[in-house]
Amino acid sequence: MANFKGHALPGSFFLVFGLWWSVKYPLKYLNSKVKGTCRSYKCYERLELIEGILKVLFSLVGILAEQFVPDGPHMHLVNHEDQSWVKLMNWQHTTMYLFYGISGVVDILTYLPLKVPHGLDRLSLSVAVFIEGILFYYHVHNRPALDQHIHSLLLIAIFGGAVSIMVEVFLRNHIVLELLRSSLTILQGSWFWQIGFVLYPLGGAAEWNQTDHENIMFITMCFCWHYAVALLIMAINYSLVYCCVSRNKKLSGDTNLVIRKSNSKEAEAEASLLAGSDEE
Amino acid sequence: MANFKGHALPGSFFLVFGLWWSVKYPLKYLNSKVKGTCRSYKCYERLELIEGILKVLFSLVGILAEQFVPDGPHMHLVNHEDQSWVKLMNWQHTTMYLFYGISGVVDILTYLPLKVPHGLDRLSLSVAVFIEGILFYYHVHNRPALDQHIHSLLLIAIFGGAVSIMVEVFLRNHIVLELLRSSLTILQGSWFWQIGFVLYPLGGAAEWNQTDHENIMFITMCFCWHYAVALLIMAINYSLVYCCVSRNKKLSGDTNLVIRKSNSKEAEAEASLLAGSDEE
Amino acid sequence: MANFKGHALPGSFFLVFGLWWSVKYPLKYLNSKVKGTCRSYKCYERLELIEGILKVLFSLVGILAEQFVPDGPHMHLVNHEDQSWVKLMNWQHTTMYLFYGISGVVDILTYLPLKVPHGLDRLSLSVAVFIEGILFYYHVHNRPALDQHIHSLLLIAIFGGAVSIMVEVFLRNHIVLELLRSSLTILQGSWFWQIGFVLYPLGGAAEWNQTDHENIMFITMCFCWHYAVALLIMAINYSLVYCCVSRNKKLSGDTNLVIRKSNSKEAEAEASLLAGSDEE
Amino acid sequence: MANFKGHALPGSFFLVFGLWWSVKYPLKYLNSKVKGTCRSYKCYERLELIEGILKVLFSLVGILAEQFVPDGPHMHLVNHEDQSWVKLMNWQHTTMYLFYGISGVVDILTYLPLKVPHGLDRLSLSVAVFIEGILFYYHVHNRPALDQHIHSLLLIAIFGGAVSIMVEVFLRNHIVLELLRSSLTILQGSWFWQIGFVLYPLGGAAEWNQTDHENIMFITMCFCWHYAVALLIMAINYSLVYCCVSRNKKLSGDTNLVIRKSNSKEAEAEASLLAGSDEE
16 A cells, blocks of 8 residues: 555554564563573563564554555456556565564464474564565665655665564574664654655645655654654663562562672673683 | 576576475474484485585586587687687576586585585585676676566575575574575575576467566565465475474384473573573 | 864764774773783773763764854754755754764663663664764765765775674674774774865865866775774874883783783684684 | 786785685694694794785885886876876775785784784784775776776675685684685686786787677676686695695504594584584
């Protein structure tokens, strides 16, 4: 759907996941810093399962929306009368959702006892994001300058995310990578909304001049601001989670000292690593 | 051979290897999860040797086919009459097969007692795929838009595969990388067939309009579908192998429990890694 | 500010940081080579904190300078009279400084007891450099050839730096990476000055012919010379630090022997690693 | 010197180093596989020192040749009469040699007791190769198609080499990377000669048609053949070294068994790694 809703829908999906991750990963990280909470590991496994199911559901919603909107292709690919393709744009979006669906299925399988190798869930997510990138890359030929530019900025978020998820295959549970992924996902989500607002102005808003160089310069900057806001949201969520976790701990006994200690231990460990990395 | 057969031949080679790998690596992985099967290591070494020999054979077939088809160069490079080159397209394909042949030879040497360093077999395979990519990259100048596009999509599969194999030099026996390689090889194989069908339609099929933008959009999407099918095939093969392995194990004693245990151990190990990675 | 000062200001900031790092990291490295100085770890932590505060200050200066110079936008983004953008160039530079400010804030937070994960400071610096790169990349459309070329050379320093900092997220305290970062930062700083001199010649100096191919060739070479000078400065600083550290150690007892020993130990360790890396 | 000799000179330098490395690294690797030869570590250190000195000498020869050939710039950069640049091509080549000289100096310093961090020698070599790549990249604007193409193929060898050397900073003494570096250096060397022959045909040889598409196709293929020959040379050298080492060992006692054993140990170790990598 090359209209406002067609951009708002995936944008919302990405925002939901990005925001959720920006809460989940700090929670997981901060909890793991306090010893004696290994029991929660099972709980995270269940969360991943639910995430997988949600991914599949979102993908289904996306696919159905793209196919069965009034002006959609209704699952017809070829118009047999004049041998032309039917609504390829919708089909491309369907394809994009399909791969996120596959990624969701792999997520589910990873946490069922089929012994799917760990890392495959990250790989399939990375593949889904790459496929999205490839589709968008070839999407924007023969479009006005602003349209091309706004989509090419999206590609930065997409391929940045794809590469960072790919690295997660090898460095699983690395908090920095997980936070990077969350922030890039929020960026992608909010940028989809921005694209919708710019290309299909709502209500009586004036249309953007699609060839004005000034507009292109503003959009570049606007993209950076979106990321700044995404980082701000991440920081707020992190602080909130931090408050919750540390209050929780205080109630269940003064383990704050434990945290401090492990912190200073960390410093020592790093210092010795520093000395050791050149000698061993 | 710039015709249907010239694309179907390498396509079949890649499909054979991709499908074979999609069975071999899950088998190796699932067997290794059950302790006490170290004896099978020797067996995999022999398989690699056979693979190497097969690679060399396929390359020879490819080289001979390219050189000695009726309209081939028959090993002549320069036409001495007018100082022009003879059938450079066939020579390029010969070069491509040559490097796969070299990769096969290195495979064989790796498992003979010449003490070739491990990792060299992966490197030579990666080099072969890179060379294929370089040849294809410079292959498509001055061609119609659809021809260029369909080959540039192939390049994604080729360079993706080359990079992932290059990483295997350092992360040998990483199941996720091996599955990725298998899937990209299947994709390459099936895409060669697709290129053949699109550029040289069989029988009385209508020719594709090589400049229609709609066709280009469809081809992009079609590439993604090929990969989706490749992933489906991988999943089916993985499941089949899983069934075989677990039935096998049941017959030779109830080691299923062992698997479960090692699984939960894994979870703990990962949880501790998670906690440890920030502290040490 | 598209004038000389607008390039000299960030250039000076980068030079200050680059030169400081080219002293700090050799100092840290050489001190760590001599055992028994673990106490200095606390001290480096305080230095990082000061660095963070300095980064925030520099960013504030930059933002204020860009916004409130006489011909600046004074925080106005949209001219409501004719719905045009106000001084987008200054706004872009403001955005660039903003991200360095964010990086400074993260630096500060990392060394406060909010338990921000280590590595996040490097990530945020890397993101700031990437954002700078993205802004510059889209900055130079519709400019003369020399202007484009001189900025595209800057991009090499920027993206090179961004990637090397990103690697530091995973390989923290790696002296080679830290030295690379220092040298690329000095290069960026001095190149900003060079851009200023070339595009806005001071005093009565003759303007550069912006389309002459010879000038473009010279600028490419000049960029390499800047890096050679940066490397020379690094070498001088390293030598000075080395002299200081070894004289210091001599005063506080003959630990020079210790250094030699640890050096030969290193050699052995590496030799065994060499032998071991193929066997384990 | 944009003539035959100007390409043959660096080509010879690269060939000398490539061929030397293709002997040195297998020797080092095969020796290290046989236990009890740790004493040879010192010897390799001395070799690296000699290599460094040789690099500096080659660079000096290159710089002097570029500057003081009859039609060279003789250290003049600006023609003060008409404010034009003097022989920028020669100056660019001088710059290229300069960075290889710096790399040589760093090599020398690494093995003197100035405690330069290991890895810096690889970094400086990598930087030298990158600089060469950057200079060549901007070198070929406004040239005929064949000239551009033949240089862009050189860039593949250059940047491939630069990246692989950069990886060596982190994975030092990795035999596969060292062999890759050797082969890419031989390729670079022989390709410089090829460029000389194509662009400046010797004696009465016919000039190449610089715009013929067939010629461009042949050159692409020719590049691959150069690499195939480089690989062949590597294989021959490896075999020769293998023969020497194993004969040597037989004379000084039957340690061949030791090799075999360590080989089978390796296999076991890898098998256990295989099993372990998923569980820990």
